[in-house]
Amino acid sequence: MRRQVLLFISVIFLSSVLGQVSYTINEEMSRGSLVGNVAQDLGLDVERLKSRNARVYSGDSREYIELSKDRGALLIKERIDREALCGQSTPCALHFQIILENPIEFYGVIVEIIDVNDNPPAFEKSEIQFKISESAVSGSKFDLERAVDLDVGINGLQNYLLKPTDNFALKLHNQADGSKNVEMILQKPLDREKNEHISLVLTAVDGGEPQLSGTMLILITVLDANDNAPVFTQPVYKATVAENSPEGTVVTTVSASDADHGSHGRITYSIRNTLDDVRHMFEVNEESGEVRLIGNIDYEKARNYQINLRASDDGGLTDSCKVIVDIMDVNDNKPLIKVMSKSNVVSEDVKTNTVVTIINIQDPDADENGKVQCVINENIPFLIKSTASNFYSLLTDSDLDRERASEYNISVTCSDEGVPSLSSSVTLTLQISDVNDNAPVFERSSYEAYIVENNTPGLSIFTVKARDADWNQNARVSYILEDSSVNGVPVSSYVSVSADSGVIHAVRSFDYEQIKDFQFRVKAQDGGSPPLSSNVTVKILIQDQNDNAPQVLYPVQTGGSLVAEMVPRSADVGYLVTKVVAVDVDSGQNAWLSYKLQKATDRALFEVGLQNGEIRTIRQVTDKDAVKQRLTVVVEDNGQPSRSATVNVNVAVADSFPEALSELTDFTHDKEYNDNLTFYLVLALAVVSFLFITCLVVIISVKIYRWRQSRILYHSSLPVIPYYPPRYSDTLGTGTLPHVYNYEVCRTTDSRKSDCKFGRAGSQNVLIMDPSSTGTMQRIQSEKSILDEPDSPLEVRPYCYPFLLKKQPI
Numbered sequence: 089m090r091r092q093v094l095l096f097i098s099v100i101f102l103s104s105v106l107g108q109v110s111y112t113i114n115e116e117m118s119r120g121s122l123v124g125n126v127a128q129d130l131g132l133d134v135e136r137l138k139s140r141n142a143r144v145y146s147g148d149s150r151e152y153i154e155l156s157k158d159r160g161a162l163l164i165k166e167r168i169d170r171e172a173l174c175g176q177s178t179p180c181a182l183h184f185q186i187i188l189e190n191p192i193e194f195y196g197v198i199v200e201i202i203d204v205n206d207n208p209p210a211f212e213k214s215e216i217q218f219k220i221s222e223s224a225v226s227g228s229k230f231d232l233e234r235a236v237d238l239d240v241g242i243n244g245l246q247n248y249l250l251k252p253t254d255n256f257a258l259k260l261h262n263q264a265d266g267s268k269n270v271e272m273i274l275q276k277p278l279d280r281e282k283n284e285h286i287s288l289v290l291t292a293v294d295g296g297e298p299q300l301s302g303t304m305l306i307l308i309t310v311l312d313a314n315d316n317a318p319v320f321t322q323p324v325y326k327a328t329v330a331e332n333s334p335e336g337t338v339v340t341t342v343s344a345s346d347a348d349h350g351s352h353g354r355i356t357y358s359i360r361n362t363l364d365d366v367r368h369m370f371e372v373n374e375e376s377g378e379v380r381l382i383g384n385i386d387y388e389k390a391r392n393y394q395i396n397l398r399a400s401d402d403g404g405l406t407d408s409c410k411v412i413v414d415i416m417d418v419n420d421n422k423p424l425i426k427v428m429s430k431s432n433v434v435s436e437d438v439k440t441n442t443v444v445t446i447i448n449i450q451d452p453d454a455d456e457n458g459k460v461q462c463v464i465n466e467n468i469p470f471l472i473k474s475t476a477s478n479f480y481s482l483l484t485d486s487d488l489d490r491e492r493a494s495e496y497n498i499s500v501t502c503s504d505e506g507v508p509s510l511s512s513s514v515t516l517t518l519q520i521s522d523v524n525d526n527a528p529v530f531e532r533s534s535y536e537a538y539i540v541e542n543n544t545p546g547l548s549i550f551t552v553k554a555r556d557a558d559w560n561q562n563a564r565v566s567y568i569l570e571d572s573s574v575n576g577v578p579v580s581s582y583v584s585v586s587a588d589s590g591v592i593h594a595v596r597s598f599d600y601e602q603i604k605d606f607q608f609r610v611k612a613q614d615g616g617s618p619p620l621s622s623n624v625t626v627k628i629l630i631q632d633q634n635d636n637a638p639q640v641l642y643p644v645q646t647g648g649s650l651v652a653e654m655v656p657r658s659a660d661v662g663y664l665v666t667k668v669v670a671v672d673v674d675s676g677q678n679a680w681l682s683y684k685l686q687k688a689t690d691r692a693l694f695e696v697g698l699q700n701g702e703i704r705t706i707r708q709v710t711d712k713d714a715v716k717q718r719l720t721v722v723v724e725d726n727g728q729p730s731r732s733a734t735v736n737v738n739v740a741v742a743d744s745f746p747e748a749l750s751e752l753t754d755f756t757h758d759k760e761y762n763d764n765l766t767f768y769l770v771l772a773l774a775v776v777s778f779l780f781i782t783c784l785v786v787i788i789s790v791k792i793y794r795w796r797q798s799r800i801l802y803h804s805s806l807p808v809i810p811y812y813p814p815r816y817s818d819t820l821g822t823g824t825l826p827h828v829y830n831y832e833v834c835r836t837t838d839s840r841k842s843d844c845k846f847g848r849a850g851s852q853n854v855l856i857m858d859p860s861s862t863g864t865m866q867r868i869q870s871e872k873s874i875l876d877e878p879d880s881p882l883e884v885r886p887y888c889y890p891f892l893l894k895k896q897p898i
Contacts, residue, residue: 108196111162115170115201120163123153123199126186127160130195134160137188145194145428146184147448153182153199162197170201171238178240185428192429192443205243205296209235215305219404222280223313229259230272231398231408233360235292235302243296250306251289258290265394269408272306280310314403316347318355325411327379331387332418339370339413342377344399352403360396360408370395370413379411387417388452419457419506424450425514430482433519436490444470445482445516449502457506465499472500482516490520491557524562524616528554530624537592540631541600549583552590552624554612564615565590570623574606583628585610592626600632601673634678634727640735642669652738655717657709665694668701668735670723680726686734687720694739696721703737715741 111124127134136142137157144155144162154165174180182199211233218230237245248270250258255276261269270290278286288306293299320342327340346353357377359367369383370393379395395411430445451458462480464472469486482498496518503511530552537550556563567590572579584593590610606628613621643653643666653666672679683701688694693713695706703719717739724732 108198110198110200112200112202113164113168114204115168116204116206117164117168119165119167123162123164125159125161126155126195126197130186132160132188134158140188140190140193142186142188144184144197145187145448146182147426147450151184153184153197155186162199168201170203170240171207173201176238176240187429189429192446194428194446203240203243205239205294205298205300207238207243208300209237209245209292209294209302211235211290211292211302211304213304215307217307217309219309219311220274220278221311221314221403221405222278224274224278224405226274226277228274228317228405230256230274231360231406232258232270232272232290232306233304234267234270235304236364237292237294239294239296243294245292246295247293249291249293251291255286256288278310284310286310309404311403314348314352314401314405316352316401317405318344318346318399318401318407320344320397320399320407320409323409325409326414327411328414328416329381329385330416330418331385332420333381333385335382335384337381339379339381340411341379342372342397342399342409342411344377344407344409346401346405348401348403352401352405354402355399356401358398358400360398361394366393366395369393372397385415387415387454388421391415391454417454417457419453419504419508419510421451421453421457422510422512423460423502423504425500425502425512426450427514427516428479430516432517433521434484434488435521435523436488436525437523438484438488440484440486442484443481444484444518446475447480447482447500447514449478449480451504453504453506457504459505460502461505462500462502464501468496468498470496470498488520490522490559491526494520494522494559496520522559522562524558524614524618524620526557526562526614527620527622528556528565528612528614529622530554530612532624534624535626536629537626538629538631539594539598541598541633542635543594543597545594545596547594549592549594549628550626552585552592552610552612552626554590554622554624556614558614558616562614562616565612566615568611568613570609570611572608574608575603579606579608582606583608592628598630600630600675601636603630605629632675632678634674634725634729634731636673636678637731638670638672638681638723638725638733640668640670640723640733642667643735643737645735652740653703654740654742655705655709656743657711657713657741658743659705659709661705661707663705663709665703665705665739666737667703668696668721668723668737670701670733670735672725674725674727678725678727682724682726684722684724685719686722687718689714689717689719693717694719703739709741713741717741 107130109124109126109129113121113123126132127137132142134157137155137160142155142157144151144153146153150166152164152166152168153162155161156163168182170180173182180201180203182201184197184199185194186197187194213233216233220228220230232248235245235248237243245268248258248260248268250256250272253275255274255278256272257275259271259273261271263269272288286308288308290304290306291301292303293301321344325340325342329337329339342357344355344357346355356374357372358374359370359372361367365383369381369385370379371382372379372395377397377399379397385393392415393413395413396408397411398406398408400406426448428446428448434442434444447462449460449462451460460478462472462474464470464482469484469488470482471485472480472482475481480500482500498516498518499513500516501511501513503509531554535550535552539547539549552567554565554567556565566587567585568587569580569583569585574582580595582595582598584595585591586593590612592610607625608628609623609625611621611623613619655663655665668683670681670683672681681701682698683696684698685691685694685696690713693705693707693709694703694717696703696719701721701723703721719737719739721735721737722732723735724730
């Protein structure tokens with residue numbers, strides 16, 4: 089078969105349409121036949137066609153042409169029948185586009201289909217009959233059925249031949265639409281007596297190579313005289329009908345007249361169209377000539393119809409006319425939306441005015457009914473713009489943010505301009521892919537967590553939580569403990585952070601008395617590339633636990649000396665004997681102390697203040713009360729469970745120190761005996777030896793001291809200035825015992841009588857007795873007061889042994 093290739097290539101700069109190319113091919117070409125090398129003609133590389141998924145888009149469900157990506161050529165995909173595709177329309181062409189993606193490009197292609205002579209002329213009937221009166225005059229016309237050739241141009245119907253030509257000749261009439269009416273002209277009068285029946289062969293031939301033809305037999309019956317043929321009132325009738333007109337609608341009425349009378353003047357009407365579908369759409373009333381609609385007409389299928397009518401009388405004479413019916417368009421078709429190419433996923437960092445989707449709009453209606461405008465829903469970052477005839481592009485109109493909207497349902501609505509307007513819509517779903525543009529954000533600006541001291545290492549303390557507005561890997565948060573130090577020690581030796589969950593664990597056991605709080609920073613980092621992060625400060629507060637028992641500061645429990653409080657027998661009710669002073673290194677309610685009297689020699693004589701630890705008399709002291717009183721006081725904190733400490737308080741009920749001292753010796757021995765009888769029995773010999781030696785040393789020391797004092801007093805008129813020990817202070821430096829008090833025990837140098845003098849600031853007395861001295865008082869420093877008795881003679885001036893008195897806090 090003969091192929092004609094490529095008429096021209098034209099580049100049209102209309103938005104996304106980058107070029108157009110045209111080809112010409114013959115119909116009926118076999119599958120796989122070459123149409124043209126589109127890659128070469130458009131200047132496209134074959135690899136570019138492959139990588140960008142080039143394809144053919146015809147806009148129709150049936151594709152006749154396919155693209156070979158390997159060759160860059162257009163090939164016949166399906167046999168093309170020009171007559172079935174275009175009918176009698178010329179020229180006949182296929183219009184389609186070649187689409188390239190990423191980025192989207194498309195090129196227009198027009199393939200013109202050239203007709204080949206594959207259809208012979210054909211008559212609807214194989215034979216027709218005429219009844220012609222012998223009186224028919226020469227020149228009488230007889231309209232013949234036309235042949236139909238589906239081919240066009242030179243391959244279409246070209247001529248008619250009539251054989252034999254003894255009585256008749258053919259006459260052709262060219263029509264405005266290019267067709268030819270065939271008439272048979274009587275050249276020689278008929279003679280029924282000579283030949284009643286005449287047979288003629290009408291041959292229709294085309295101009296193709298080879299030439300094809302079709303024949304029809306004409307049978308003529310010669311009748312007696314009917315010398316007037318019917319005549320239509322006008323050769324052409326015109327009518328207009330809307331495409332939505334119902335069946336039975338009268339299109340027009342034709343009329344013909346015959347000068348004959350009787351049966352020869354009776355006219356019948358008929359449609360003589362043959363191969364087209366006019367007979368399926370229209371009918372004519374044989375008697376009245378009324379043309380009616382019997383089918384559904386569609387402007388989009390045919391915009392006009394030509395009806396060929398014949399008027400015949402009973403004598404066989406005929407006349408013909410044609411009715412041209414114009415179809416008026418009605419807006420009965422919605423716009424058809426076809427998505428040619430689209431991106432289902434768009435990155436959130438895509439630039440503005442990026443083409444997302446291209447759609448094709450088709451409306452087969454005409455004029456205003458076929459003009460279409462498309463819009464999309466509001467308040468979305470997209471716009472739709474017409475890029476070429478019947479093509480629209482969907483573009484981004486502003487920056488996208490997946491965290492604000494991860495998906496868009498874009499509703500495209502296309503409406504025509506008909507009355508009433510018809511519209512169609514389609515919804516496009518567009519996913520927004522994530523970009524790591526958001527750092528993790530903690531739920532709080534800072535955190536505080538509490539943990540009880542003496543915890544188990546590895547204990548979960550608290551959980552920090554950060555959220556990332558991104559998605560998938562970009563939102564996967566890891567937690568990192570930032571390097572820092574607490575009291576010179578790396579914070580990692582105190583706590584650890586779970587990278588996945590953000591759970592903070594204690595690495596060690598905490599002690600509230602050593603550290604009460606510390607802080608550090610935790611970093612939350614996402615899994616994006618590059619990763620983004622943020623920090624938060626976490627403060628850990630150690631909560632106290634009751635893990636320390638109270639410590640008794642006063643009275644001091646010593647193993648080397650006996651501390652006793654002296655209560656005069658004249659003491660009134662509520663007399664302050666002493667005060668138990670204790671502290672607890674815990675805090676809060678764990679350090680709230682209460683004092684209770686656990687045991688006492690005489691419970692009816694003393695009581696202990698629950699909150700202040702003050703030991704007071706609850707009744708008047710009598711002579712019957714024992715001189716030696718021992719009290720056991722329990723100090724408890726308020727923790728759960730509570731802890732406690734006990735202290736023994738020795739009280740001497742006496743009016744003078746000598747009386748108290750004489751009793752305290754036995755008191756000391758009783759205490760030692762009761763405390764550890766076995767121990768003293770074992771060490772009895774060692775103790776007696778030690779006491780004997782100690783007594784000798786003490787006696788000698790006292791003698792030497794008295795001698796030196798007497799010499800000083802004898803040679804000086806100054807008062808005796810005794811040496812006092814420094815004031816007592818609590819071990820923690822809290823000032824719970826800020827003052828000291830002194831007793832002065834005085835004796836004369838030449839008398840065995842002694843006297844006791846109370847200091848001005850004293851409110852209670854302390855007697856310190858060293859058991860190793862067997863009753864001899866130790867000399868202790870006094871804080872103040874120079875003893876002086878101006879009224880006494882110098883030789884009998886008393887010398888004083890100060891005893892330490894301590895004041896407990898109020």
